[in-house]
Amino acid sequence: xxxxxxxxxxxxxxxxxxxxxxxxxxxxxxxxxxxxxxxxxxxxxxxxxxxxxxxxxxxxxxxxxxxxxxxxxxxxxxxxxxxxxxxxxxxxxxxxxxxxxxxxxxxxxxxxxxxxxxxxxxxxxxxxxxxxxxxxxxxxxxxxxxxxxxxxxxxxxxxxxxxxxxxxxxxxxxxxxxxxxxxxxxxxxxxxxxxxxxxxxxxxxxxxxxxxxxxxxxxxxxxxxxxxxxxxxxxxxxxx
Amino acid sequence: xxxxxxxxxxxxxxxxxxxxxxxxxxxxxxxxxxxxxxxxxxxxxxxxxxxxxxxxxxxxxxxxxxxxxxxxxxxxxxxxxxxxxxxxxxxxxxxxxxxxxxxxxxxxxxxxxxxxxxxxxxxxxxxxxxxxxxxxxxxxxxxxxxxxxxxxxxxxxxxxxxxxxxxxxxxxxxxxxxxxxxxxxxxxxxxxxxxxxxxxxxxxxxxxxxxxxxxxxxxxxxxxxxxxxxxxxxxxxxxxxxx
Numbered sequence: 058x059x060x061x062x063x064x065x066x067x068x069x070x071x072x073x074x075x076x077x078x079x080x081x082x083x084x085x086x087x088x089x090x091x092x093x094x095x096x097x098x099x100x101x102x103x104x105x106x107x108x109x110x111x112x113x114x115x116x117x118x119x120x121x122x123x124x125x126x127x128x129x130x131x132x133x134x135x136x137x138x139x140x141x142x143x144x145x146x147x148x149x150x151x152x153x154x155x156x157x158x159x160x161x162x163x164x165x166x167x168x169x170x171x172x173x174x175x176x177x178x179x180x181x182x183x184x185x186x187x188x189x190x191x192x193x194x195x196x197x198x199x200x201x202x203x204x205x206x207x208x209x210x211x212x213x214x215x216x217x218x219x220x221x222x223x224x225x226x227x228x229x230x231x232x233x234x235x236x237x238x239x240x241x242x243x244x245x246x247x248x249x250x251x252x253x254x255x256x257x258x259x260x261x262x263x264x265x266x267x268x269x270x271x272x273x274x275x276x277x278x279x280x281x282x283x284x285x286x287x288x289x290x291x292x293x294x295x296x297x
Numbered sequence: 298x299x300x301x302x303x304x305x306x307x308x309x310x311x312x313x314x315x316x317x318x319x320x321x322x323x324x325x326x327x328x329x330x331x332x333x334x335x336x337x338x339x340x341x342x343x344x345x346x347x348x349x350x351x352x353x354x355x356x357x358x359x360x361x362x363x364x365x366x367x368x369x370x371x372x373x374x375x376x377x378x379x380x381x382x383x384x385x386x387x388x389x390x391x392x393x394x395x396x397x398x399x400x401x402x403x404x405x406x407x408x409x410x411x412x413x414x415x416x417x418x419x420x421x422x423x424x425x426x427x428x429x430x431x432x433x434x435x436x437x438x439x440x441x442x443x444x445x446x447x448x449x450x451x452x453x454x455x456x457x458x459x460x461x462x463x464x465x466x467x468x469x470x471x472x473x474x475x476x477x478x479x480x481x482x483x484x485x486x487x488x489x490x491x492x493x494x495x496x497x498x499x500x501x502x503x504x505x506x507x508x509x510x511x512x513x514x515x516x517x518x519x520x521x522x523x524x525x526x527x528x529x530x531x532x533x534x535x536x537x538x539x540x
Contacts, residue, residue: 105383107538131385141376143307145315157303158384202380 058083058210058240059104063113066099073099075264076113081257083209086236088255088272089244092291096264097244098138101214104242105135117210131159134208138215140199144188148179148198151187152205159206169205176231177201192219200228204235211235213243217250229254248283262291300386304394305401312402317367325360325406329353330413344421349413350431350507354471354500357442362463364403365446366456368395369534373454382538392531396447403439407432427509434506437519438499442467444526451533473498 059081066074074096081087089097102108104115106126114121120128142151152173156166174180177197182190187198196219203211216232217225225247232241232254245251251258252272260268267290268275272283279286312318333348341348372378381391417423446463453459472478474495483491495501502515 102379107379107383127385127387130383133383135383137376137379137383139376141378141380143311143377144375145311146307150310150314154303154307155384157306158300158386160299160385 059115059117059242061100061104061113061115064100064103064110064115065112066096066103066108066110072264074103074110077261077264077266078113079259079266079269081240081242083240084237085257086232086241086243086255088251088258089242089261090246090248090251090258090287091244091261093246095262095291097261098214099264100261101135101212101242101244102137104212105133105137106130107137132209134203134206134211136196136199136203136211136213136216138218140196142187142195142198142202145186147186148183148190151198152201155202155205161206169207173201173205177204178227193221193224196220197224197228200231209239211239211241213241215244215246217245217247225250248287252283260287260290267291300384300390301394304381304386304391305398308395308398309401312398318402321360321364322406322409325356326409328356328360329410332356333413344417344423346413346417346423346428346431347507349410350435351504353435354438354503357439358464358467358471361403361439361442362446362449362460362467364399365443365450365463366460367450368399368447369451369530370454370456370459374456378538388534388538389531392447392527392534396443396527399443399447400436400440403443404436407435407439424509427507430509430511431507433511434503434515437506437516437523438503441470441499441519441522441526444523444530445470448526448530448533451530467499470497470499472500474501 059079061077061079064074064077065072077096077100079087089100091097099108103110104117104122106122106129109123114123116122117129118132120132122129143154146154152170156162156170161169174183177200179194179197179201182194182198187195190198196216200213200216203213213232217228220228229250232243235241236254236256243250243255255272258268258270258272258275259266270278275286276283279289329349329352332352336348336352338348369378372381382388414423414428417428418425442463445466446459449463449466450456450459452462479491479495482494502518505512506515
């Protein structure tokens, strides 16, 4: 469902994403790992058609991100880093706007909203303005926004950042529930999360793919915890 | 609902969800209503709104950048531009949605000046045609200022910079047909330059509309100004939406 071919993007002299390629199929939960500034967010922004690549391309659900970005965005749910939203709107108004933009009307819309409000547990803040919400609720509203149209492909940039342990657990459960019939890409710093939810991991540093494997295989090969593996891979290859 | 309508609806609601609309409307209406009276509106004993309309370019020059400055700068500042442009909405749809909602909002502000024509109708027998063309001209001119302001808002994430740049750009276009400016241009450069400046100014085209003469060239001037600045705004956003 996601096919990335030689994606590359520079910001001035800095190469943020350098020739990344991978594919992901339905049922995959792909953990995108890397130190800060490795190019995770940049790669995700390109997949969500927010940032145009300098070269290379990608296909999401068969639509090319350069030739047909609107079709890509239609079948994709994207949660950006820090879960941006319109602060002065209420949660209800905000999700209503997202439904409008995704052209959801009538019964479908009502069902989708009911489903998403309960699965993200945001009933209690539904009529509050977003600026009054705590970080955890903001992120859940962002998640609700990304999930409301039941997309086939989900791209989540640090979905559990800033959540308390219970909320983290809930989000991971939500991801596990959806994993079977979707293709999910998540970026994270938390390696336990990768072990819990991902069936594949890609480790990138300085814009380059270092490893494309599964969490189980990685720990087996290196004979240590994923934390240790991550440190070994990202530090040794950097100095090399 | 298309992306355009979704953005239009959200933006228009946004004005009234925050104090922006109320503060703007009260101060704008106060200024637009008070000024003609300071200029001895009643003492002229003329049943027309020339005085009221002729103040609008200068009022718009200050007030419209205040409306337009946040259109894109705010989206950039709090990152919501990333949300907006990863929904299935194209850049032109988003730009037009924002433009038309702000333009509709300014239309509401103009409609609320209705007590001015009401007073004139009550006290005398004004030429209604002239008043109507005056309002149409004012609305078109507001669109021109707004398109310029929105362009500068797309350039930066800082609202102060956005306001200042659009204020200056609007001021140049308003005062381009000022006699002092024109004298200087024709003596320092050439009369041809002065004539170009005069023809490019908002004031000249607006003045001819409020005289009650609706000419194709004046309408076309505002339509072209609006279309060109909106187009420039979409180009800027396509190019550097993520920076």
